[in-house]
Amino acid sequence: xxxxxxxxxxxxYIAHHLQHYHLGSGFWSLHIDSLFFSVGLGVLxxxxxxxxxxxxxxxxxxxWQCAVEMVVDFVNDSVQEVFQSKDRLIAPLSLTIFVxxxxxxxxxxLPVDLLPIVAQRAGxxxxxxxxxxxxxxxxxxxxxxxxxxxxxxxxxxxxxxTFRSLALHPFNHWLFIPINLxxxxxxxxxxxxxxxxxxxxxxxxxxxxFILISALLPWWAQWAFSVxxxxxxxxxxxxxxxxxxVLTIVYLAMAGEGHD
Numbered sequence: 001x002x003x004x005x006x007x008x009x010x011x012x013y014i015a016h017h018l019q020h021y022h023l024g025s026g027f028w029s030l031h032i033d034s035l036f037f038s039v040g041l042g043v044l045x046x047x048x049x050x051x052x053x054x055x056x057x058x059x060x061x062x063x064w065q066c067a068v069e070m071v072v073d074f075v076n077d078s079v080q081e082v083f084q085s086k087d088r089l090i091a092p093l094s095l096t097i098f099v100x101x102x103x104x105x106x107x108x109x110l111p112v113d114l115l116p117i118v119a120q121r122a123g124x125x126x127x128x129x130x131x132x133x134x135x136x137x138x139x140x141x142x143x144x145x146x147x148x149x150x151x152x153x154x155x156x157x158x159x160x161x162t163f164r165s166l167a168l169h170p171f172n173h174w175l176f177i178p179i180n181l182x183x184x185x186x187x188x189x190x191x192x193x194x195x196x197x198x199x200x201x202x203x204x205x206x207x208x209x210f211i212l213i214s215a216l217l218p219w220w221a222q223w224a225f226s227v228x229x230x231x232x233x234x235x236x237x238x239x240x241x242x243x244x245x246v247l248t249i250v251y252l253a254m255a256g257e258g259h260d
Contacts, residue, residue, distance in 0.1 A: 010215045017112065017211045019126040020134070021119070031134055038131035041103040045096070071099065075245070082249045085156070085256055093148075094245050101141070101199070102241035104132040108206050109230055109237070112214045132240075133203040135196070142196030145248050149191065149255045156256035191251050195244065202240050206233050 008016060020031040052068045061069070075095045083090050108130045119127035131137045153162045166184040167177045213226050 013215045014208075014211055016126065017116065017215075018128070018208075020128050021124050021126045031128075031136055033127050033129070034131045034134040034137050037107060037129060038104055038137055041107075041131070042100055045099050045103060049099075071095070078242075078246060079249055082246065083253045085253075090249065090252065094249055097141075097248055098241050098245040101132060101244050102238060104130065104137070105203055105237035105240055107131070108133070108203060108210065108233065112210050130203060130207050132199055133207045135200045135204075138200040138203075139193075139196040141199075141244070142192035145195060145251060146189075146192035148248075149188070149251050152252050153255040191247075195247055195251075199240055199244055202236060206236060 021033045023030045023032060049068065052065055055062075056065055072095060075098055076091055079091050079094050110129060115129050116127045128134065150162075153165070157165065166188075167180050168174075169180055169184060171180055209229060210226060213222055213229070217225060
């Protein structure tokens with residue numbers, strides 16, 4: 001802890017670490033820290049894969065190329081198992097989602113006070129590091145998935161087919177069109193909402209546990225609890241990225257198939 005945080009009680013310390021560096025207030029508040037880390041990691045991901053693609057060789061590959069190829073093959077196999085139609089966008093989209101979410105989740109493994117201390121010395125009072133522990137970021141990602149669901153539904157079924165899948169299911173009779181539209185609209189909205197809230201809830205809980213360990217335990221006991229939790233949290237980080245990717249593929253596949 002810094003000299004500033006040493007004087008804080010445990011409750012004040014926790015509250016301090018859960019506040020964002022933001023501009024504005026209320027609904028129009030911008031969480032600058034979440035935007036910085038999420039966009040920065042996205043740019044880093046694109047740059048790394050671009051450099052890897054340029055230097056890729058069919059001879060003896062480097063360890064980094066092998067690692068990238070393993071991730072690409074893993075994502076491609078996952079897509080082929082779920083998304084049966086041929087589409088050039090799904091695999092790159094899935095790769096982007098998996099790696100981007102994984103990188104954002106991975107920031108949760110950094111020491112709790114490391115970057116906030118650097119930020120304080122730079123004049124920033126608050127800084128939250130994990131973008132996926134911010135509900136605004138996770139719901140923004142899921143909102144993009146929602147628009148893709150609508151796009152693929154219209155693209156593969158047409159406007160008429162999309163309307164029929166909403167208006168004539170689950171009750172295939174014109175008298176039930178208002179009820180069907182209500183039920184299917186709620187079901188459609190629940191998909192991205194649950195997608196974003198699931199990722200946020202898991203990552204927020206993980207971040208909060210690290211903060212609680214740092215706030216409530218003496219320094220000599222923090223390693224005894226934080227290291228085992230971090231090892232377990234590595235599984236959570238990868239699993240949440242995989243779940244977000246797979247559910248996105250499933251929702252897009254369902255959008256293209258419609259209802260029988």
